[in-house]
Amino acid sequence: MKRIISIILLFLLTLLTFAGCVSQKTVELTSDSKSNSETESGADGTPRESGGVIVVYFSRTGNTRPLAEYIKDELNADIYAIEAKVPYTENDIKYYTDCRADREQNDRSARPEIAGELPDFSKYNTIYLGYPIWHGQAPKIIYTFLESINTGGKTIIPFCTSASSPIGSSAVNLHSLAADAQWKEGRRFAPGTTREAIKDWLTTMNAQKELKLFINDSEIPVKWESNASVEALKELAAREITVAMSMYGGFEQVGALGTSLPRNDEEMTANYGDIVLYSGNQIVLFFGSNSWAYTRLGHMNLSKENITELLSHNEIIITIKYQ
Ligand SMILES: Cc1cc2nc3c(=O)[nH]c(=O)nc-3n(C[C@H](O)[C@H](O)[C@H](O)COP(=O)(O)O)c2cc1C
Structure with a gap:
């Protein structure tokens, strides 16, 4: 009788141990599969894989914005629009009238404040940085942005729009604000540049050897x-x-x-x-x-x-x- 009881006990113990293994394995599989398929929502609400590329841009009159959106779409990147804490009014951007933008561009120390919180940039390796040319240079709010984040080891690719000026020294003059970043050569686009032209630029640039x-x-x-x-x-x-x-x-x-x-x-x-x-x-x-x-x-x-x-x-x- 004693022998039968111990056989039954051994059987129950084996069964319990096996059940424990199975449930533990199930938990592991669930957590693994979750981390492999983690997604986040884009600006349009569509889920997509999280990535290390973000398009950051400032666009006061809307010319740079669509180009930033095209880059975001092509690279399945995240996007962040820099907004000024004190928005630029129409009078603020009437250039050559000693308007606010004129004065800021002439002032080496001007750093207009950015509205709201910046996203967490630690998860991005690559930043496409878009801006309009203001008096031959990037608007000073771009300087504020670069001084506000940790750019160490990131690759930054500048792009801009302008009425007619080339990118000129505007991108190179940003390098010292993020000297620990890898800067790629920037590119100027005319307002209204098509999605196809942006796609071609991205293809050529990503084929560039480094x-x-x-x-x-x-x-x-x-x-x-x-x-x-x-x-x-x-x-x-x-x-x-x-x-x-x-x-x-x-x-x-x-x-x-x-x-x-x-x-x-x-x-x-x-x-x-x-x-x-x-x-x-x-x-x-x-x-x-x-x-x-x-x-x-x-x-x-x-x-x-x-x-x-x-x-x-x-x-x-x-x-x-x-x-
Ligand atoms: C204050 C200010 C200065 C500007 N300076 C220049 C300039 O030096 N050269 C140029 O070609 N366009 C200049 N522009 C025109 C803008 O670069 C052009 O309209 C740009 O596409 C605007 O981009 P956004 O609509 O994304 O703000 C200037 C515009 C403003 C408001």
């Missing part, structure tokens, strides 16, 4: 120099270069490129973040400082702490790709 640096597989935001050495590096990196680096002097990582690039050495003090060509055939990444004759290749847009953490140890392999 020179990319990876340290042990992490992509590093780099502002590359425009010189013959970097052009030659691009050619070399078209087939992907991998360089085993060695720590030297407690301030740099150095590695042989395996070939010589054109050089234009200058006496300089290289500092943390700088990427230079040494002796024509070695690449040097600085996490400290040193004075020598080098050719500048670029600069890593990361904080001193991040650069030190990345580079101040052995067994560093860098990969450079031009793809």
Whole structure:
């Protein structure tokens, strides 16, 4: 009898354990499938996959807005319209009348306030930034925007509309406000530019090759120099270069490129973040400082702490790709 009872107990225990496993597995599957299909609503209410691209624009008279919408549609991106806390009235934008817009554009320190809360930009890697040309430049509210968010490691692609002016220096003058971002070349469009033209621009731009640096597989935001050495590096990196680096002097990582690039050495003090060509055939990444004759290749847009953490140890392999 005792034996029968213990067999029944063992059977019940096995059954309970099995039931426990099944219910746990069911919970896991449910939570997995939820995270794979998480969606959010676009401005038009249609659900879509959340992504890392956002179109941010300011449009006072409505010319830039449709272009921003086309980009959003083509890339299935999110969109955010910058509005001024104190809206621009008709009188405020009557240019060449010493109107509010004229005065702001002439005032280096003008930073018109943005209405409401900014979205959480930490989930976006790429920002398409649209604006009208105001006296040859981006409106100062765009400056306010760039100074209000953390742009580290993000790619920013400016676009603008104007009556006739080119994008000119308007985009380049924004770079210093987000020096830690990767800026792509901007583009000016005439008011009324079609969806097709915007689509063509996006296709051409996304096919553009970029020179990319990876340290042990992490992509590093780099502002590359425009010189013959970097052009030659691009050619070399078209087939992907991998360089085993060695720590030297407690301030740099150095590695042989395996070939010589054109050089234009200058006496300089290289500092943390700088990427230079040494002796024509070695690449040097600085996490400290040193004075020598080098050719500048670029600069890593990361904080001193991040650069030190990345580079101040052995067994560093860098990969450079031009793809
Ligand atoms: C204050 C102000 C300054 C402007 N300055 C220029 C300019 O320098 N060059 C130009 O071609 N258009 C200029 N424009 C025209 C706008 O760039 C053009 O109408 C633009 O498409 C407006 O875009 P939006 O409708 O999205 O605001 C100016 C407009 C304003 C209101």
